[in-house]
Amino acid sequence: MMKNPSVKGSVQRQIDNSVSRLLSDLRGLEPPLDLEKVRSRLKLGLEFYSGKDPSHLRQLIHTIKISGHDLIENTQRQLGWIIQKVGLKGLIFWEDNRIMIDKDLHAIKHRWAECHEIGHKLCAWHKHYLLGDSENELSPSCHAKIEAEANYACGQLLFMQDRFVEELMSRPMKLSSLESHTKTFRNSKASTLWRMVEEYKGSHAVVGIVSEHPHHTPEGFDPLDPCRYVIQSDSFRQQFSNLTEVQLFNIVKSYCNHKLGGPLGSQEVELLDDNGESHEFVFESFCYRFNIPGSKTGEKGNQVLTLGIQQQKRSSLTLPVHSGRSTATARLIVP
Numbered sequence: 001m002m003k004n005p006s007v008k009g010s011v012q013r014q015i016d017n018s019v020s021r022l023l024s025d026l027r028g029l030e031p032p033l034d035l036e037k038v039r040s041r042l043k044l045g046l047e048f049y050s051g052k053d054p055s056h057l058r059q060l061i062h063t064i065k066i067s068g069h070d071l072i073e074n075t076q077r078q079l080g081w082i083i084q085k086v087g088l089k090g091l092i093f094w095e096d097n098r099i100m101i102d103k104d105l106h107a108i109k110h111r112w113a114e115c116h117e118i119g120h121k122l123c124a125w126h127k128h129y130l131l132g133d134s135e136n137e138l139s140p141s142c143h144a145k146i147e148a149e150a151n152y153a154c155g156q157l158l159f160m161q162d163r164f165v166e167e168l169m170s171r172p173m174k175l176s177s178l179e180s181h182t183k184t185f186r187n188s189k190a191s192t193l194w195r196m197v198e199e200y201k202g203s204h205a206v207v208g209i210v211s212e213h214p215h216h217t218p219e220g221f222d223p224l225d226p227c228r229y230v231i232q233s234d235s236f237r238q239q240f241s242n243l244t245e246v247q248l249f250n251i252v253k254s255y256c257n258h259k260l261g262g263p264l265g266s267q268e269v270e271l272l273d274d275n276g277e278s279h280e281f282v283f284e285s286f287c288y289r290f291n292i293p294g295s296k297t298g299e300k301g302n303q304v305l306t307l308g309i310q311q312q313k314r315s316s317l318t319l320p321v322h323s324g325r326s327t328a329t330a331r332l333i334v335p
């Protein structure tokens with residue numbers, strides 16, 4: 001279960017200001033954002049480690065110990081923390097101004113991982129959390145909070161703030177526009193969908209879903225936790241807080257065809273808001289195929305992106321009666 005956590009308004013403003021200062025210092029930049037220029041401005045070094053080879057990581061950390069002053073003890077603690085942290089894609093050594101990224105990541109994910117670490121650096125208050133001090137271990141909610149803040153900063157930077165908003169609002173809010181935004185800003189499809197939903201300035205509620213193909217779920221798929229991400233616009237979050245990921249995934253499943261790759265179809269859907277009022281949405285989905293990293297047999301995975309956008313608001317007086325079933329307790333009415 002992974003609905004996009006919201007970052008507090010005052011924190012957002014702080015991050016927005018830092019990103020905007022940084023972008024204007026780097027005058028005249030056009031998308032895609034050149035991360036090397038960003039790092040050089042912030043005097044951040046970049047190194048790669050192999051996530052598959054812990055000894056390589058240990059060796060890299062040893063070099064930090066030598067250059068650091070009182071880092072030795074902290075670094076040891078950091079090491080323990082790093083290794084415990086499953087699926088770590090990157091890390092930042094604050095005092096050393098070094099970023100490390102797992103070199104086994106897919107190239108497009110490098111960009112996000114690298115910029116995520118830069119995002120931490122832009123949140124000066126993260127310094128105290130990222131030391132990995134075991135006595136100060138982060139609670140999961142605190143960890144989720146700082147990760148959301150770093151991701152927010154990362155998104156603002158990679159999509160260059162207003163530059164993306166202009167681009168977004170100049171095209172129809174449809175999955176077909178995603179391809180062109182992806183090319184312009186050279187970020188992953190999932191992160192582009194994420195920004196499209198969060199930056200949408202129109203008056204309609206919007207929801208984005210990143211999931212498996214509903215008709216080709218892989219081994220170990222958990223039907224109670226079916227979506228990789230559910231991204232909600234502010235107005236969607238305010239109006240449809242009772243809607244669960246399972247319900248959203250079931251909507252996607254209800255109209256998607258079985259094709260592997262390409263458009264999976266679209267559907268008009270009625271959603272009931274938290275007050276029981278009905279709203280018409282159009283949902284559409286697209287399936288992207290990718291090579292599963294590390295697969296020797298060339299196995300492919302599926303990533304399905306879904307965009308749901310509210311049409312006009314309906315009065316509850318015209319709520320359609322669904323044959324034979326009471327809609328009073330149903331959260332969703334899937335035609």
Ligand SMILES: [Zn+2]
Pocket residue numbers: 116120146147150
């Ligand atoms: Zn992080």
